[in-house]
Amino acid sequence: MSERKLRDLIAEVKRGCVSRRRFIQTMVGLGLTAPLASQMLTYSGVAQAQPKSTYKPTKRGGGGALKCLWWQGATLLNPHFAVGTKDQEGSRIFYEPLAGWDHEGNLVPMLAAEAPSLQNGGLSRDGLSVTWKLKKNVQWHDGKPFTADDVVFNWEYAADPATASVWIGSYKDVKAEKLDSHTVKVTFPKPTPYWADAFVGTRGMIIPKHLFEAYKGGKSRDAPANLKPVGTGPYKFTDFKPGDMVRGEINTAYHEPNRPYFDSIEMKGGGDAVSAARAVLQTGEFDYAWNIQVEDEILLRMEKGGKGRAEITPGGNIEHMQLNSTDPWTEVDGERASVKTKHPILSDTAVRRALGMLVDRASVQEHIYGRTGVATANFLNNPERFRSKNTKWEFNVDKAAQTLEAAGWKRGPDGIRVKDGKKLKFVFQTSINAPRQKTQAIVKQACQKAGIDLELKAVTSAVFFSSDVANPDTYPKFYCDLQMYTTTMTQPDPELFMDQFCSWQASTKENKWQGRNITRWKSDDYDKAYRAAEGELDPVKRAALFIRMNELAVEDQAVIPVVYRPRVAAISSKLQAPLSGWDNDFWNLRDWYRDA
Amino acid sequence: MSRYLLRRLLIAIPSLLGISVVLFTVLALAPGDPFEELATNPNVPAEVRANLRVKFGLDDPVAVRYVRWFSAMMQGDWGFSFASRIDVDTLILQRLPVTLFVIGSSQLLALLIALPVGVYAATRPYSLFDQIANTLAFIGFSLPTFFTGILFILFFSIYLDWLPFVYRADISATGWRWYWEHLRQAIMPIAVLGLFQGASWTRYVRSAVLDVIRLDYVTTARAKGLGERVVVVKHVVRNALIPVVTLVALQMPAIFGGAIVTEQIFRVPGIGSLLISAILANDTPVIMAVTFVFSCLVILCNLLADMLYGWLDPRISYR
Numbered sequence: 001m002s003e004r005k006l007r008d009l010i011a012e013v014k015r016g017c018v019s020r021r022r023f024i025q026t027m028v029g030l031g032l033t034a035p036l037a038s039q040m041l042t043y044s045g046v047a048q049a050q051p052k053s054t055y056k057p058t059k060r061g062g063g064g065a066l067k068c069l070w071w072q073g074a075t076l077l078n079p080h081f082a083v084g085t086k087d088q089e090g091s092r093i094f095y096e097p098l099a100g101w102d103h104e105g106n107l108v109p110m111l112a113a114e115a116p117s118l119q120n121g122g123l124s125r126d127g128l129s130v131t132w133k134l135k136k137n138v139q140w141h142d143g144k145p146f147t148a149d150d151v152v153f154n155w156e157y158a159a160d161p162a163t164a165s166v167w168i169g170s171y172k173d174v175k176a177e178k179l180d181s182h183t184v185k186v187t188f189p190k191p192t193p194y195w196a197d198a199f200v201g202t203r204g205m206i207i208p209k210h211l212f213e214a215y216k217g218g219k220s221r222d223a224p225a226n227l228k229p230v231g232t233g234p235y236k237f238t239d240f241k242p243g244d245m246v247r248g249e250i251n252t253a254y255h256e257p258n259r260p261y262f263d264s265i266e267m268k269g270g271g272d273a274v275s276a277a278r279a280v281l282q283t284g285e286f287d288y289a290w291n292i293q294v295e296d297e298i299l300l301r302m303e304k305g306g307k308g309r310a311e312i313t314p315g316g317n318i319e320h321m322q323l324n325s326t327d328p329w330t331e332v333d334g335e336r337a338s339v340k341t342k343h344p345i346l347s348d349t350a351v352r353r354a355l356g357m358l359v360d361r362a363s364v365q366e367h368i369y370g371r372t373g374v375a376t377a378n379f380l381n382n383p384e385r386f387r388s389k390n391t392k393w394e395f396n397v398d399k400a401a402q403t404l405e406a407a408g409w410k411r412g413p414d415g416i417r418v419k420d421g422k423k424l425k426f427v428f429q430t431s432i433n434a435p436r437q438k439t440q441a442i443v444k445q446a447c448q449k450a451g452i453d454l455e456l457k458a459v460t461s462a463v464f465f466s467s468d469v470a471n472p473d474t475y476p477k478f479y480c481d482l483q484m485y486t487t488t489m490t491q492p493d494p495e496l497f498m499d500q501f502c503s504w505q506a507s508t509k510e511n512k513w514q515g516r517n518i519t520r521w522k523s524d525d526y527d528k529a530y531r532a533a534e535g536e537l538d539p540v541k542r543a544a545l546f547i548r549m550n551e552l553a554v555e556d557q558a559v560i561p562v563v564y565r566p567r568v569a570a571i572s573s574k575l576q577a578p579l580s581g582w583d584n585d586f587w588n589l590r591d592w593y594r595d596a
Numbered sequence: 597m598s599r600y601l602l603r604r605l606l607i608a609i610p611s612l613l614g615i616s617v618v619l620f621t622v623l624a625l626a627p628g629d630p631f632e633e634l635a636t637n638p639n640v641p642a643e644v645r646a647n648l649r650v651k652f653g654l655d656d657p658v659a660v661r662y663v664r665w666f667s668a669m670m671q672g673d674w675g676f677s678f679a680s681r682i683d684v685d686t687l688i689l690q691r692l693p694v695t696l697f698v699i700g701s702s703q704l705l706a707l708l709i710a711l712p713v714g715v716y717a718a719t720r721p722y723s724l725f726d727q728i729a730n731t732l733a734f735i736g737f738s739l740p741t742f743f744t745g746i747l748f749i750l751f752f753s754i755y756l757d758w759l760p761f762v763y764r765a766d767i768s769a770t771g772w773r774w775y776w777e778h779l780r781q782a783i784m785p786i787a788v789l790g791l792f793q794g795a796s797w798t799r800y801v802r803s804a805v806l807d808v809i810r811l812d813y814v815t816t817a818r819a820k821g822l823g824e825r826v827v828v829v830k831h832v833v834r835n836a837l838i839p840v841v842t843l844v845a846l847q848m849p850a851i852f853g854g855a856i857v858t859e860q861i862f863r864v865p866g867i868g869s870l871l872i873s874a875i876l877a878n879d880t881p882v883i884m885a886v887t888f889v890f891s892c893l894v895i896l897c898n899l900l901a902d903m904l905y906g907w908l909d910p911r912i913s914y915r
Contacts, residue, residue: 069762075677075680075873075877076680081681083640161647164648165644166634166644168644172641218651239766241690241766242677242679242680242682242687243679243869244690244691244765245865268863270860270865271762271861271863278753278754278761279761282754283754283760285760285761
């Protein structure tokens, strides 16, 4: 979709011909994130729909205990050290950011009085600053007032490299200053199209200045409040056992009326996903279970009991196959798959295209993942209704065979195609995980019919996903022809996500295989588009560039997207929990309640 | 006696030292990095990870790290967990009571089953009771705990809906309800561990008693006109128990190992589940501390077995 078409579409939203929701869904279909699409609208002057809360209870408390099950227990409760989802969720019970992301990518104010926009003067036209108005009369759990000082302190705390905050990337280049007791201005060093980063969502949880001030920098580990959080959230801290249990009780002074509904909350950790799903769907011992990575068939059987349901939330995770652009079998300067080489067979476009036609995504979805994996052609998520017209997928063994035939790959006596003495033979690796091995088998079968020999390889997850420099079987090394895994998009802005096709990000020995471009795919057009997007202030132009990048990578078959994997949670049938694929599960814990 | 004890304790020191060296080296050589998640997360700049590694001294040579760990350990500082940044001894102390309760009760249950059943079966070999006990014992120790655990959950929790299968260390109830809730949630893990252990011990008790019961002094005791009860309890069981005691004491640490799986299945927040999550997170200080505690237990249990010998058999003396 070109920039002009985008602008036309936005104009239609402005006139009311196209609904805001429809626009965002279309953008998501084109491979953008919902928060980015929503920001595009805000920037173009389309007022943000006041996201309606569906919260019904008319008084605070009285809901009893809310029991949540995480099959990985929270290990720490300081949001600035929370690299794992479990820790972020544990912290989110007590801490709140200025604003969170809802499932449609709307910015929902939490500690902010309103979401900044051009209309209310929160955003500057030049993209160099954003001004946050803070909510008044917000109290920390210990009774102290929440002010702009706390927000500015969080910036100082996170930006200090000695603190070792995991969100330093969002804070180190910006500057936060206090305008008055409840106004904070964030300034950027260069025009920043994606401004809702610092102080927003997971990376934006605000910790109190008065308890952490003495523990900034090198002493960050010693803060007693690391283990006994004092936040502004709907629940107050009562007890924490790392890796096992986080407990909280109702905050009767919470700054939203009639909230929260539950008198206490507990987040129990440990065990495995299947039994976590059982505890919610079959026995009803728990109300909520996070990230239920269970085969859909089993989930459906568990849901029959009627005690709960599996809730599927679209996010940005994609199970995809990568095609190695370099030669993994020749060693150059002490590394295999060096960027100096070219893959002897996969560099043939016909072979790449044929492989793309040999992945039976429909069967993978139908027989393996069900609701938890939706067939897709885009590298970024893609609900079926809004599939991009430019990227299509098809499963066609005959056509694949024809393509190979036309490119000169003739069948040998053993049925495997040969050209110039090179056999069409690949090694295809993935991690050990039942659905992945089944997918491998489906692909192998189709390839065999078309005359391609696949050797399947399964590596134990602990090794495959490690960044161990000494091990040849890790995914960043990619000492293989093909590999498959799920890449997760945790950040709402796609800029970081899309750098995995930039040539300078190639994973090499030189950068200890820390580069994000695992396939070592290289395209000058892509690089140019990415560089342009980095400095592009106009969100519409920027979005068009991202859409183009997605198409470039998928059309050249740098990767073959297989299924898009939404987040799955198990929820007891009466619990109402607004979830979002762009923020933590607990992003809107204040609105959770149980139907009478 | 006390000199013997002192000598044994002194001998234990070099073995513990050796164990700690081996553990530390193996962990240092093993692949993995406690800040793995930071490396794979594109939001986090590489400097954060590098900073943390320097701060926690992970880039130093293994020998230097070992000496640092050892000297800190000598001063009672067990280090802190990389994952939760909490002192390791606090973490272990938090988990210890639950493990001791679950393991202790299961051992008690195992002994309560093994001793009477084993002795009774041995006094009436090849009777119907003996046959049944034998069969059940075979079944019991052939089924691994992870299998029986899941079987129990499926039957008692999901099919019958009687018992909860998620173990919660802190239950917000008071008085009798508190005990009742604790009992309800502990029944399954204790039964799984206890029955498995009890089954194998039954076989040992039976064969030990069978060995003794045929000896001449037992016949003499019977000839003296002593009652069957006295013969069995005072003369037979006491002597038969000697090999059993060794076995029980030596298997103690292995049970902690077996409890790791059971703890994972029932989500018991014990030391075993701490070890598993620490291993998965490459949290070296915690792995070190927990495995070190386990090795201390092995050595202590060995010592305990030797001390019990003397009490059971006065002919054994300590020099």
